[in-house]
Amino acid sequence: MKLITAVIQPHTLDQVKAALQSAGVRGMTVSEVSGYGRQKGHTEVYRGAEYTVDLVPKVRLEVLVSDEEASALAELVVRVARTGKIGDGKVWVTSVDEVIRVRTGASGPDAL
């Protein structure tokens, strides 16, 4: 089993979510996060005081998938979340040792 973690632009979330649902993904975890990469921050002005904000808002999306689906789904996320502009984010895939469904106690691929 694999965990796909994607940190993406908030405005691409709806499309990514829809694309994953169409591809058969049945669950995901979404959180609001903030951070920065090469994009760096932006400048805000309050009564003439300029503040550089390093940490910009992003969305983190986590999906547990089977080994076979992992690379195709990761590529799907990258394709849909891409705007071509700096700050589009990152997607990475990690191995997961065990997954257990809380309601039934089922484990392994059955729990996905």
Added chain:
Amino acid sequence: MEPYIDTGITAWMLVSASLVLLMTPGLALFYGGMTRSKSVLNMMMMCFGALALIAVIYPLWGWSMSYGESLGGILGNPLDQFGLGGSFDQVSVLDTETGAAIPTIVDVGFQTTFAIITVALIAGALADRVKFSTWMVFAGLWVTLSYFPMAHMVWSGGLLSGDGPFAAIAEPVDFAGGTVVHINAGVAGLVLALIVGKRKGFGAEPMRPHNLPLVMLGAALLWFGWFGFNAGSAYGADETAGLAWVNTTTAAAAAVLGWLVTEKLKYGKATSLGAASGVVAGLVAITPAAGALTPVTSIVLGVLAGGLCALAVGLKHKLGYDDSLDVVGVHLVGGLVGTVGIGFLATDGGLLFGGGVNLLVVQVIIAAVAILLSGVVTLVLGLALKSLMGWRVATEDEVRGIDLAEHAEGAYEGINS
């Protein structure tokens, strides 16, 4: 004529008093939104604390010190009408020819609200870092030693009024409190900001307003309340009140435009904080002038106030003092624009309307006396409290958030709130 209670004016004065009272909770929202989320409650508590304390003090000795028997034209005798007793007159005659009068207790209510908002205004210079206990003691002493004497001097036949020595040059104009309220509070804010010192991290880390919609809501409530402040100061339900109402609106609106244009030219963006600040800058500037200008000259005054205050709020970064929420940039500068602007723009006696320089000279003098008086009283009080009680909370409490340290409360749920 035999005095009679004019119920129309009485009703309007009660409505005005209620409007002005609403300004202080409005100010709490305006200021609270501008602070960081970890100190919004403390900011609001400084406003509500001032409201509670001054509303109690005012009928005890505030009224008497403002309108009681004059001691040398500088302050009223606090014992003369202490607790609204002694020589307190139940009826205030507004017009000796017609006998129109209001119950004096209505005026007590109206004046109470002015004292409250003036003290609360000062709190904006002290955001995030001041002991609540020291603030409350300061509020009670300052209103007694600076506000009441100033109100007496300007509004009760004292040194800065039409009965004072400067009236020989020209009769000073302060319609609703440019000197008593705004210059007074603005100078106090500046002096205290210098005594208390900068917030930890000032100039190094971002201190962005945590909730701009609260700021906009607060500005809207201030504007609404200001109709009572200015139109109520006509002490009549008549054309002067109407003129003050319209001038209040045109000046505030013009100041929004003045602030936004200045911002756009200087920083490239017209911001919501700029619009809210422009509202207040315009309202401050028109306060002393509301009855002396026309709607057209009010627009001129408003644009000037908006532009100059927008430039003035940058001074703290250049000069290195931390007036957190720009009491100096908005209230002192706005108050000066209004008080001195009258000398140029007054329909009756202004320099640009053929009145010569006399009124201008007098307006500059009363502004200077107000600055001096408020500056000296605040300096002495501020330094005394610094050595007796201390102004600052512990550095770690300031970093962790003054809401938690001073009030054992947090405004919002969540890790970084």
